[in-house]
Amino acid sequence: MKQLSQIRIVLIDTTHPGNIGSVARAMKVMGLTRLVLVRPRYFPDAKASAMASSAADLLTGAEVVDNLDAAIADCQLVLGASARSRTLEWPMLAARQAGEHIRQAVQAGQDAGRIAVLFGTESVGLSNDQLQRCHFRIEIPANPEYSSLNLSQAVQVICYELRLAFLDAVDSSPPAEPTDPAYAPADKQAVESFLQRLQQMITELDILNPAQPMLLMQRLRRLFMRARLEASEISILQGIVSAVLAQQHRRKDKPADKQQD
Amino acid sequence: MKQLSQIRIVLIDTTHPGNIGSVARAMKVMGLTRLVLVRPRYFPDAKASAMASSAADLLTGAEVVDNLDAAIADCQLVLGASARSRTLEWPMLAARQAGEHIRQAVQAGQDAGRIAVLFGTESVGLSNDQLQRCHFRIEIPANPEYSSLNLSQAVQVICYELRLAFLDAVDSSPPAEPTDPAYAPADKQAVESFLQRLQQMITELDILNPAQPMLLMQRLRRLFMRARLEASEISILQGIVSAVLAQQHRRKDKPADKQQD
Numbered sequence: 001m002k003q004l005s006q007i008r009i010v011l012i013d014t015t016h017p018g019n020i021g022s023v024a025r026a027m028k029v030m031g032l033t034r035l036v037l038v039r040p041r042y043f044p045d046a047k048a049s050a051m052a053s054s055a056a057d058l059l060t061g062a063e064v065v066d067n068l069d070a071a072i073a074d075c076q077l078v079l080g081a082s083a084r085s086r087t088l089e090w091p092m093l094a095a096r097q098a099g100e101h102i103r104q105a106v107q108a109g110q111d112a113g114r115i116a117v118l119f120g121t122e123s124v125g126l127s128n129d130q131l132q133r134c135h136f137r138i139e140i141p142a143n144p145e146y147s148s149l150n151l152s153q154a155v156q157v158i159c160y161e162l163r164l165a166f167l168d169a170v171d172s173s174p175p176a177e178p179t180d181p182a183y184a185p186a187d188k189q190a191v192e193s194f195l196q197r198l199q200q201m202i203t204e205l206d207i208l209n210p211a212q213p214m215l216l217m218q219r220l221r222r223l224f225m226r227a228r229l230e231a232s233e234i235s236i237l238q239g240i241v242s243a244v245l246a247q248q249h250r251r252k253d254k255p256a257d258k259q260q261d
Numbered sequence: 262m263k264q265l266s267q268i269r270i271v272l273i274d275t276t277h278p279g280n281i282g283s284v285a286r287a288m289k290v291m292g293l294t295r296l297v298l299v300r301p302r303y304f305p306d307a308k309a310s311a312m313a314s315s316a317a318d319l320l321t322g323a324e325v326v327d328n329l330d331a332a333i334a335d336c337q338l339v340l341g342a343s344a345r346s347r348t349l350e351w352p353m354l355a356a357r358q359a360g361e362h363i364r365q366a367v368q369a370g371q372d373a374g375r376i377a378v379l380f381g382t383e384s385v386g387l388s389n390d391q392l393q394r395c396h397f398r399i400e401i402p403a404n405p406e407y408s409s410l411n412l413s414q415a416v417q418v419i420c421y422e423l424r425l426a427f428l429d430a431v432d433s434s435p436p437a438e439p440t441d442p443a444y445a446p447a448d449k450q451a452v453e454s455f456l457q458r459l460q461q462m463i464t465e466l467d468i469l470n471p472a473q474p475m476l477l478m479q480r481l482r483r484l485f486m487r488a489r490l491e492a493s494e495i496s497i498l499q500g501i502v503s504a505v506l507a508q509q510h511r512r513k514d515k516p517a518d519k520q521q522d
Contacts, residue, residue, distance in 0.1 A: 143292040227488035
């Protein structure tokens with residue numbers, strides 16, 4: 001269960017410190033230990049410690065960062081808990097499927113320490129922008145007439161499903177074969193750097209809809225996040241983007257003064 | 262799901278009113294509505310209402326009784342949530358099995374309104390005497406080194422399992438895929454036609470390795486097949502490829518005669 005313990009839980013913009021404590025307890029009873037806090041409004045705080053009960057060690061060990069990217073920069077698999085239906089559809093796993101998906105990924109060699117599950121602020125959950133950093137949205141099946149789980153309850157259910165998925169698997173599986181480095185998942189930084197260059201490319205290609213310039217990039221981001229790009233695929237795609245950009249720049253340079261090539 | 266809503270949750274000797282409110286919310290988000298309180302230390306209480314959020318109706322409708330027998334007098338199936346191992350061994354169901362067991366009982370004709378799940382006081386859980394009023398003990402799998410779930414977290418997990426068990430029974434279909442036609446999977450012809458144009462594009466970009474010209478396209482095909490492209494994504498990708506090809510063709514035309522721009 002060592003791998004289970006390494007999966008990181010990331011709370012974004014948490015407003016009630018009591019919830020942070022309840023989350024720590026919800027994690028520890030299921031065997032998770034890595035808590036990352038993005039811009040907590042109050043932390044450390046006596047209420048967090050009170051609610052954490054015997055999970056105060058998770059609070060002491062919590063990483064506090066001031067932006068989401070810092071929280072997940074080295075992550076290869078990112079999932080976001082979100083009950084809300086979005087204008088932008090995002091690949092979805094129910095909580096039980098998510099536990100199973102993560103367990104299978106780890107069994108296949110995915111480093112559990114580079115898996116993160118994100119939880120948004122209490123009032124509105126994850127923003128679309130935050131969700132777009134996720135490979136999958138996790139949905140907890142709930143009463144359609146009142147589906148708003150308290151933050152720590154949502155963490156509890158997902159950590160419970162993670163524990164059950166890993167319990168099922170424990171010791172029954174052969175050790176994973178080492179992953180061929182060529183097929184290793186890309187880390188988040190590499191993906192973001194590719195997406196930035198891709199955005200530059202489509203901007204220069206002049207195919208954006210002026211009324212909704214961000215929509216195209218959102219759709220591309222959604223596609224490439226879903227595909228869970230591998231490190232070598234990033235190299236290939238970066239190579240293509242570079243070739244297109246180089247060609248664009250030659251075109252732009254040439255008609256202006258033709259002085260060099 | 263009407264039957265699910267009738268299963269009663271019984272809290273015994275609850276000392277923290279905030280927990281009662283959290284339990285109400287945990288129940289309602291999973292579609293349960295019947296809360297029975299045995300000797301609550303503080304109730305009604307502002308903290309209970311605050312934690313209940315939009316589940317305040319469950320607090321208003323809660324039955325308050327002064328002994329356990331009154332709470333379950335008419336019950337035909339009683340289960341007790343208990344993490345502690347007892348001197349007295351008791352028939353045990355893990356939370357998931359308990360959901361399944363209850364669902365099967367209801368399907369076999371058991372009146373859901375006469376099923377109760379008991380939760381003991383926060384500090385020590387159910388007493389042996391209380392447990393002996395149960396047909397089964399329910400255990401939530403937890404970290405053996407720290408297995409003490411907060412009361413409302415325990416209620417959340419068990420109500421979640423109940424909901425899933427009843428959902429499975431009601432309609433066994435997986436969660437619906439997005440039905441928006443914009444997100445429909447592309448057909449095979451559309452994918453192949455895109456991949457052909459992509460191959461043309463990278464060939465003209467002149468980035469193929471002459472020793473292994475097919476390798477790059479193989480990797481791209483693997484990536485895009487894995488992603489299971491949607492119809493609208495094909496359109497987007499075709500649009501990008503067209504823009505790049507158009508630019509390439511302008512470049513090729515231009516150096517030859519420079520007559521137009």
